[in-house]
Amino acid sequence: MEFSIAELLDSFSDGKLVAPKAVEKKLGISDEGVRMLQVTLDALEKVGILEKDKGRYRRVSEDGVVEGRLRCSSKGFCFAIQDEEGTEDIYIKESNLSNAWNGDRVLVRVTRDGMRKKSPEGEVRLIVDRANPTMLAKVKKVDAGYRAMPLDDRLLFEIDLTETDDIEDLGAAIDKLVHVEMVRYPLGKHLPLGKVVQILGSDPESTADVALVCCKHNLPLRFSEELRQAAADLPKSVRKSDHKDRQDLRKQFAVEIGNAAAISLTKLPAGWELGVHIQDVSAYIEADSPLDRLAKRRLRTIYLGKSLIPMLPEIEVFGQSERLTISLLLNLDQDGAIKGMEIQPSIVAVDHQIDYAKAQAILNNDVKTDGNLKALLENIMTVGELLRQQRPGGLTITLPDRCTESSIQEPDDGAQGIPVIPESMPVYGAVAEVMIRTNLEMASHLHRLALPSMLRVQNMPEMSKFEEKQRLLESMGAKIELEQPEVIRASDYQECLAKIAELDDHNSRDILKYLFLSVLRPGEYGTESGPNFGLALEGTPYIHVVNPRHRYSDILAQRLLHALFAEGRDRRSSRSKEGVDLRSSSCHGQISWSVLPTELERQIRSTIELLAPRISQKEDLAIKARNDLEGLQKAEYMQARTGQNFFGIITGVQSYGFFVEIESLLVEGLVHVSSLKDDWYEFPQTNNKNKNRQQTVLVGRRSGRQYSLGDRVEVQVKSVDYYRQQIDLVAIPPEGVVAENGAEPAKVEAATTELAATTDQSEE
Numbered sequence: 001m002e003f004s005i006a007e008l009l010d011s012f013s014d015g016k017l018v019a020p021k022a023v024e025k026k027l028g029i030s031d032e033g034v035r036m037l038q039v040t041l042d043a044l045e046k047v048g049i050l051e052k053d054k055g056r057y058r059r060v061s062e063d064g065v066v067e068g069r070l071r072c073s074s075k076g077f078c079f080a081i082q083d084e085e086g087t088e089d090i091y092i093k094e095s096n097l098s099n100a101w102n103g104d105r106v107l108v109r110v111t112r113d114g115m116r117k118k119s120p121e122g123e124v125r126l127i128v129d130r131a132n133p134t135m136l137a138k139v140k141k142v143d144a145g146y147r148a149m150p151l152d153d154r155l156l157f158e159i160d161l162t163e164t165d166d167i168e169d170l171g172a173a174i175d176k177l178v179h180v181e182m183v184r185y186p187l188g189k190h191l192p193l194g195k196v197v198q199i200l201g202s203d204p205e206s207t208a209d210v211a212l213v214c215c216k217h218n219l220p221l222r223f224s225e226e227l228r229q230a231a232a233d234l235p236k237s238v239r240k241s242d243h244k245d246r247q248d249l250r251k252q253f254a255v256e257i258g259n260a261a262a263i264s265l266t267k268l269p270a271g272w273e274l275g276v277h278i279q280d281v282s283a284y285i286e287a288d289s290p291l292d293r294l295a296k297r298r299l300r301t302i303y304l305g306k307s308l309i310p311m312l313p314e315i316e317v318f319g320q321s322e323r324l325t326i327s328l329l330l331n332l333d334q335d336g337a338i339k340g341m342e343i344q345p346s347i348v349a350v351d352h353q354i355d356y357a358k359a360q361a362i363l364n365n366d367v368k369t370d371g372n373l374k375a376l377l378e379n380i381m382t383v384g385e386l387l388r389q390q391r392p393g394g395l396t397i398t399l400p401d402r403c404t405e406s407s408i409q410e411p412d413d414g415a416q417g418i419p420v421i422p423e424s425m426p427v428y429g430a431v432a433e434v435m436i437r438t439n440l441e442m443a444s445h446l447h448r449l450a451l452p453s454m455l456r457v458q459n460m461p462e463m464s465k466f467e468e469k470q471r472l473l474e475s476m477g478a479k480i481e482l483e484q485p486e487v488i489r490a491s492d493y494q495e496c497l498a499k500i501a502e503l504d505d506h507n508s509r510d511i512l513k514y515l516f517l518s519v520l521r522p523g524e525y526g527t528e529s530g531p532n533f534g535l536a537l538e539g540t541p542y543i544h545v546v547n548p549r550h551r552y553s554d555i556l557a558q559r560l561l562h563a564l565f566a567e568g569r570d571r572r573s574s575r576s577k578e579g580v581d582l583r584s585s586s587c588h589g590q591i592s593w594s595v596l597p598t599e600l601e602r603q604i605r606s607t608i609e610l611l612a613p614r615i616s617q618k619e620d621l622a623i624k625a626r627n628d629l630e631g632l633q634k635a636e637y638m639q640a641r642t643g644q645n646f647f648g649i650i651t652g653v654q655s656y657g658f659f660v661e662i663e664s665l666l667v668e669g670l671v672h673v674s675s676l677k678d679d680w681y682e683f684p685q686t687n688n689k690n691k692n693r694q695q696t697v698l699v700g701r702r703s704g705r706q707y708s709l710g711d712r713v714e715v716q717v718k719s720v721d722y723y724r725q726q727i728d729l730v731a732i733p734p735e736g737v738v739a740e741n742g743a744e745p746a747k748v749e750a751a752t753t754e755l756a757a758t759t760d761q762s763e764e
Contacts, residue, residue: 003027006105006129007613008040012050012059019056028610049107049126064110065125066090072102074153080108080122085462088114096123099186102154103131130185134218136204137180139173139196146170148180148194151204151723157186159194167196177201179215204723205639209632210307212723217625219302223294223313230290231313238322242283243347245565249275249327250349255376257359260411260431261438261546262325262350265379271339272332272383276438277325277348279318281548282558296611299618301550303409304629311550318549322349326561328438336386341441342584345565356408360425377427384430387437393490393536394436397497397513398423403666406626411435411547415622417458417523417534435546436535442557443541447529448588449568449595451560452605453543454553454612457530460488461519469515471696472651473499475710476508490536507663511649514666522620525553525612527605553615560604568595631725634667638727639720645732650711653696655683658707660715660729669727671707671715678733679703707731 011023020041023029029037041057044050050057068080068090078097079089090108100106107126114120132155137148139161148159159180161170179198186192200215201207214221223231235242252264252275264275285291295311302309317323327346331339352373354362361367362374363381388394395418407420408428412435414420419432446453466488470480478499482492493516500512520534529541548554570579572593580587582595594601648669652659657672673681679700696709707713714732721727 003029003033003037004129005040005044005126008037008044009049009059009128010613012057015058015061017053017056017058026606026610044126047126062109062125065107066110066122067105067107067128069131070097070100070102070104070106070124072154072156074156076156078102079119080106080124085464088120090122091119092122092124098124098127100124100127101130101132101157102152105129105131130182132182134179134181134197134215136200136212136215137178137194139170139176139178141171141174146173147191148178148196150180151177158191160191162193162195164195167199170196173199175202177203177207205636209629209636210304212632213304213625213629214309216628217621219309219625220298221309227290227294228313231315234284234315234317236316237320238317238324238347242324245345246324247327247344247346249277249325249346250322252348253372253376254348254350255359255373255380256350256353257427257431258356258411259409259547259550260435262348263376263380263431263434264348265376265383267379271334272330272336272379274330274332274383274434276328276330276434276546277346277350278327278438278546278554278558279549280324280326280345280558281318282555282562283324284315284317285312285555287559295552295555299552299611299615300622301409302622302625303406304626305405305633308409311552321351321353322347326558328441330437330441332383332386336383336390338441338585340585341445342581343442343445343561344583345562356422356425356428356431359427363427380434381427381430384433387433388429391436391440391535393494394418395490395493395497395534395536396421396429396432397517398429399513399517400510400666401425403514404428406630412439412544413523413534415522415619415626416517416520417532418517418520420517438546439543440540442545442561443543445585445588446543446560446564447541449564449582449591451564451595452527452601452608453541453560454525454556454608454615455527455529456523456525456532456542456544456553457528458523458533458535459521459531460533461493461521463488465519468652469512469519470496472515472709473512475696475708476503476512478502488533490533493533494536508649510666511651511661511663515651515661522616522623524616524619526616527608527612552611556608556611563596563600563604567597567600569593628725632722634665635720635722635725635727637665638667638669638717639722642717642720645714645716647712647714650707650709650713653698653707653709658698660713662715667727669715669717669729671713671729671731673698675718675728675730676700676707679705681707705734 007027011026012018020038024034024037041050045052045057048060051060066082068082070078071081072078076094078092080092081089090110092108105128106124107128108122109125110120110122112121135155136151137159138151139146139148146161148161162183163170167173173196177200178196179200180194181197182192182194184193200211204212254262254264254277256262262277266273285295291312298311301311325346325348327344328341329344330341333339358367359377362369363377397418398421401422401424404420404422407414408422412432419429421429443453463486473480473496480492480496480499483489496516500509503509529539531538532542535542543557544551544553545557546554548558564582568582570582580590646662648660648662650658651661651668657670659668659670661668679702681698681700684697684699698707715729716732718728718730
């Protein structure tokens with residue numbers, strides 16, 4: 001199906017009658033999908049979600065019906081979790097699930113209100129969006145054929161399997177780990193039906209971690225032969241005919257670092273001339289071509305450590321030094337403030353293409369190179385710092401290199417909304433500042449021309465998650481007060497980072513920065529400006545434009561610019577003698593007319609409205625997939641070190657135990673209370689004044705011994721569940737205390753440091 005129920009219902013969100021034709025256009029439904037749309041509309045009318053009036057439909061408003069994400073346990077207890085903070089979770093009995101699965105988005109009718117400590121109860125009214133189109137499973141033989149048993153123990157069902165051309169003999173998959181794709185979800189008493197896409201291995205441990213993540217999140221690993229051929233058929237290099245209507249900037253000395261746009265930079269007597277030259281991907285990927293439809297499905301490249309799941313196949317012309325570009329040319333004063341700018345379709349010749357490691361090595365004098373390149377890199381470092389100072393309050397975080405493998409693939413603020421800088425590569429931070437300024441200036445220019453753009457926003461972190469990390473920081477002696485209660489500002493976050501920087505122990509600093517990074521929300525896209533928490537922007541328009549080979553939002557920005565170049569009206573009417581330069585900041589404040597033809601502007605806005613929610617979801621998926629890979633890699637690393645001792649910091653305390661982040665490794669494990677053999681540990685009994693204190697410490701009932709938030713403790717790796725990424729630890733008792741299992745304290749701080757160093761070396 002070309003659309004989800006969630007996308008369809010969003011078309012009726014304002015309560016107005018909507019014609020099917022309008023829905024077709026809004027969702028971009030093809031001729032083949034029109035019949036399925038009508039069937040779906042009729043079905044939603046039949047179950048009372050929509051009502052029909054003279055061939056048009058509207059959403060029915062129902063009291064007591066809420067939308068949420070289904071979260072189930074391995075024992076079959078399921079709750080609908082609502083999006084809005086502070087709302088109650090709704091308990092749903094198995095008999096009321098209506099074949100909904102863990103993770104599905106559902107409409108729930110509340111059948112019983114909550115009372116005292118009991119949650120409200122409900123029943124699934126409609127499955128809005130399925131969360132498990134594919135899954136990992138084990139295959140078994142049954143009398144009627146073959147079935148798959150999901151590896152996720154929260155999916156409490158079996159799946160009938162059908163043979164396919166790719167896997168004709170399912171007998172070869174018995175007891176193997178497989179990637180299953182759903183063919184049909186449960187229907188009445190019929191089990192769900194699926195097909196085996198790939199046989200992976202005997203168990204998760206024997207399967208490549210990237211393959212596991214791709215299967216779990218349904219990330220495509222291959223391109224069809226048709227798409228590879230479409231990429232091969234594109235021009236291999238810039239042709240003479242391509243030069244038309246482009247500014248020739250090939251004499252400018254330019255460098256491309258990592259996935260960032262190429263940069264040229266010239267020192268002037270009164271400032272700088274900065275050029276950012278973005279590959280003109282839209283010049284080759286035409287709208288609605290096979291490669292465009294591919295990019296529109298994938299929406300972005302997914303970075304998984306040193307691997308990636310690309311949005312587009314390899315296209316030879318993009319690797320050439322001479323290339324078609326869209327250039328942002330900035331005139332900066334000596335402090336990095338913008339004095340003027342222009343945007344031009346151009347052609348450049350990139351003199352050097354290097355990664356961040358080599359760029360830093362050149363700056364450190366570890367690698368010899370020509371003087372022009374080193375001078376350019378030094379100037380980029382200088383201007384990057386000036387630009388950072390021009391956005392006061394904007395956030396950055398510096399972490400050990402091993403924690404930044406995925407983040408440095410993003411040339412700007414990326415999916416997490418702030419630059420995450422490797423400790424050994426400050427050049428990445430400078431380049432990111434140049435890219436962020438490019439995004440800002442492009443967005444500002446389009447906004448001043450009143451053109452619709454794919455704007456990016458990032459809301460403040462969830463208050464509860466931020467408060468958890470705030471309590472941890474306070475437990476280590478750094479108290480933070482919010483400027484405004486219940487509102488987290490970038491300045492509050494910045495103050496936390498400043499307090500962390502003042503801590504003496506570098507291991508504690510790394511742990512806290514890593515944990516504070518985890519509270520940031522993924523960015524979202526839309527047509528309206530809003531807050532950008534990580535960049536400390538409030539209502540300032542911001543777009544992504546510098547990475548079109550890897551983000552579809554950036555391709556859309558390029559197409560908007562080309563529409564401006566080709567069809568932009570530079571004067572109110574043809575009778576006006578003088579026009580304005582639509583490519584320059586000189587036109588700002590001079591325009592009081594519609595720059596683009598009305599129908600073209602409407603089409604652009606409609607495309608953005610259609611794709612913005614999908615791109616937002618893909619950003620969220622990119623972060624989840626990356627975190628999943630990191631979790632698997634950490635679990636594998638610790639599994640090989642079962643029985644070894646480490647030091648760590650207590651980062652969370654619950655009634656069932658406490659979480660420890662292991663120093664240097666940034667790996668979290670759980671010490672369960674049942675493993676604390678020297679006493680019975682529980683939350684202390686306190687009065688209301690000390691209620692917060694109760695949630696940060698476990699106290700031994702007999703001895704009074706405490707395990708408190710922020711404490712440094714010694715732990716031993718007890719066991720590791722690789723697929724679930726769960727690491728169980730045992731606390732090593734203090735000197736003089738012998739646990740029931742006879743474990744003795746061990747001096748392992750030096751071993752931990754040595755192990756971390758070994759990790760860094762193995763990853764270089």
